[in-house]
Amino acid sequence: MTTANAAMVLKPQPRVTELTRPYWEGANDGRLMIQRCASPACGKAVFYPRVCCPYCQGAQLTWFRASGRGSIITHTTVRRAHHDGFNASVPYVFAAVEIEEGALIYAEIPGAPVEGDSLVGRPVQVDFVEHGPGRRMPVFRLQA
Amino acid sequence: MAGIFEGVRIVGAGQTPYAKRSPDTVQKLLYDAGSAALRDAGLPWSRVQGLAVTSFMLPPDNVATVAEHLGVEARFLFQGLYGGASGVIGMAHAARAIRDGTCDVVVVAAADAFDVSSHNETLDRFNGSVREFMSPQGFGGANGMFALHTRLYMERHGATREDFGRFCIALRSNALHNPNALFKVPLTMDAYLNAKPIADPLRLYDCVLPCVGADAIVLVSERVARELPGPSLRILAAEELHNAPANDVYATPGGWSGFADRLYARAGCGPKDLHFAQLYDDYPVMCFVQLEGLGICAPGTAHRFVRDTDITLRGSFPVNTGGGQLSAGQAGAAGGTIGVYEGVTQLLGRAGDRQVKCQRGVVAGYGMIAYGRGLSSSAAILERVE
Numbered sequence: 426m427t428t429a430n431a432a433m434v435l436k437p438q439p440r441v442t443e444l445t446r447p448y449w450e451g452a453n454d455g456r457l458m459i460q461r462c463a464s465p466a467c468g469k470a471v472f473y474p475r476v477c478c479p480y481c482q483g484a485q486l487t488w489f490r491a492s493g494r495g496s497i498i499t500h501t502t503v504r505r506a507h508h509d510g511f512n513a514s515v516p517y518v519f520a521a522v523e524i525e526e527g528a529l530i531y532a533e534i535p536g537a538p539v540e541g542d543s544l545v546g547r548p549v550q551v552d553f554v555e556h557g558p559g560r561r562m563p564v565f566r567l568q569a
Numbered sequence: 570m571a572g573i574f575e576g577v578r579i580v581g582a583g584q585t586p587y588a589k590r591s592p593d594t595v596q597k598l599l600y601d602a603g604s605a606a607l608r609d610a611g612l613p614w615s616r617v618q619g620l621a622v623t624s625f626m627l628p629p630d631n632v633a634t635v636a637e638h639l640g641v642e643a644r645f646l647f648q649g650l651y652g653g654a655s656g657v658i659g660m661a662h663a664a665r666a667i668r669d670g671t672c673d674v675v676v677v678a679a680a681d682a683f684d685v686s687s688h689n690e691t692l693d694r695f696n697g698s699v700r701e702f703m704s705p706q707g708f709g710g711a712n713g714m715f716a717l718h719t720r721l722y723m724e725r726h727g728a729t730r731e732d733f734g735r736f737c738i739a740l741r742s743n744a745l746h747n748p749n750a751l752f753k754v755p756l757t758m759d760a761y762l763n764a765k766p767i768a769d770p771l772r773l774y775d776c777v778l779p780c781v782g783a784d785a786i787v788l789v790s791e792r793v794a795r796e797l798p799g800p801s802l803r804i805l806a807a808e809e810l811h812n813a814p815a816n817d818v819y820a821t822p823g824g825w826s827g828f829a830d831r832l833y834a835r836a837g838c839g840p841k842d843l844h845f846a847q848l849y850d851d852y853p854v855m856c857f858v859q860l861e862g863l864g865i866c867a868p869g870t871a872h873r874f875v876r877d878t879d880i881t882l883r884g885s886f887p888v889n890t891g892g893g894q895l896s897a898g899q900a901g902a903a904g905g906t907i908g909v910y911e912g913v914t915q916l917l918g919r920a921g922d923r924q925v926k927c928q929r930g931v932v933a934g935y936g937m938i939a940y941g942r943g944l945s946s947s948a949a950i951l952e953r954v955e
Contacts, residue, residue, distance in 0.1 A: 436705060436707070437693060437700075437704045437705045438705060439700075439701045439702075439705050440700075440701065445701065472702075473698050473701070473702040473940060479815065479816050480815075480816060498721070498819060499717045499718070499720050499721040499724075499819070500717065500720065501709060501713050501716035501717055501720065501768045501769050501770075501771075502766075502768065502769040503707060503708075503709035503712075503713050503716075503768050504766050504767055504768060504769070505709070505710075505712065505767050505768065506709070507689050507692070507693065507704065507707075507708065507709050507710030507712075507713065508689065508693060508704065511707055514707065517707065519706070519707050519708060519709055519713055519717075520717075521717055521818070521819070521941060529818055529940075529941065530702075531702065531703050531706050531708060531941065532706050533706060533707050539769075540769075543720070543724060545720070545721075545724055556705065562705065562706065
């Protein structure tokens with residue numbers, strides 16, 4: 426695969442399942458959809474999508490639209506692609522983002538400087554970009 | 570003290586040379602490393618009654634079909650599903666089977682035949698959360714995932730690139746005395762700091778090189794050990810912990826701290842009684858986390874420990890005496906057994922040019938990369954029987 430024309434190779438595409446459909450359909454509609462534990466004693470935001478709450482093992486999780494605001498916990502500049510679909514994208518900033526409702530999401534930070542000062546703690550806002558046929562991907566953009 | 574693995578001995582270790590490429594299958598690599606370990610012990614394959622095998626590339630085969638392939642009638646089989654934590658875990662499971670009288674001789678082995686692209690392809694679909702919520706998002710593979718941990722460690726504790734460099738340079742110095750290691754030339758700080766950038770802040774020599782290789786050890790009952798001419802080791806304690814702390818990807822110091830007290834209590838010794846550490850070194854930051862989690866230094870101080878302590882073969886506390894994965898190479902799942910092999914070889918007194926003075930040491934494992942971190946941590950304390 427390493428000799429293939431990078432422009433011809435799709436990025437890895439998620440497999441949409443019954444469990445993850447609300448997340449990916451939300452992304453296509455420009456909404457960041459996250460699960461929340463329905464137990465009043467817990468109520469934690471949950472990501473990635475689960476079949477039960479990983480904090481209290483409660484069976485009831487409900488989907489809600491997150492604000493899309495968050496902050497960068499840590500980040501890297503990816504310079505060597507892990508998949509040929511990203512060969513044309515490197516270098517780019519990739520980060521662990523904690524959304525304000527309290528879940529960790531990994532995403533690209535398009536437009537962030539690939540060199541220079543630490544971005545840890547910087548506020549970000551979700552956006553949605555083309556990722557493949559019929560597929561939009563949540564990313565986060567630095568806020569002023 | 571009696572110990573939880575009473576009646577169990579480790580009597581041999583074997584390793585194939587590590588190579589960038591090889592036509593060998595994992596079955597052949599497992600056979601070669603297992604044969605070397607049995608020769609080391611002075612036992613024939615005909616005495617083997619159990620296998621503990623870890624290999625990412627083994628499917629659609631498995632440990633039962635490996636037994637078939639090698640012609641071993643097995644009373645005990647274990648297949649490691651915890652990546653680089655599996656070497657220590659497989660050893661502990663084998664020890665329990667021997668202790669309980671299930672069998673007398675078990676070969677614990679791991680092998681893989683990776684290169685950079687096959688390693689990336691495996692990791693992309695390693696499990697559901699990586700495949701759906703890290704790889705499509707552009708995580709940059711294991712390099713990207715551990716770059717995130719490295720930056721966080723640097724910012725939390727004030728560690729510098731030079732601190733990780735010191736660690737990598739010391740391991741390279743150790744590897745120069747390991748004939749099986751892939752890297753044969755010294756690493757300088759200048760070369761480390763100016764190497765090709767991979768995923769900031771990681772550069773080339775922070776990242777293990779996927780390669781081909783295998784490691785194995787032999788566990789026996791005390792009864793069988795008495796038949797053998799050579800020395801033997803006992804397992805003072807072994808622990809594993811998975812997904813801990815739950816739901817906290819960037820907790821420090823990570824999984825090992827969740828069982829270190831129990832490990833030392835069961836072993837009847839403390840970190841000051843150890844003569845070496847064989848750590849899981851996929852990236853230097855994880856060795857810092859292990860040094861802290863295993864209580865060898867205080868939380869948040871591993872970078873200062875590495876500044877103040879000579880961890881080479883000549884030093885007061887040698888770490889990864891064969892060069893570890895960072896300098897010997899990462900043969901996939903064998904990365905979880907290379908430290909077990911090295912610890913056993915050192916304690917048996919068969920490490921040749923790289924022999925360090927030791928009676929007791931710790932071997933640690935780490936693996937099953939998932940949502941942002943490796944889920945599985947393991948460690949064991951081994952001691953030579955005098």
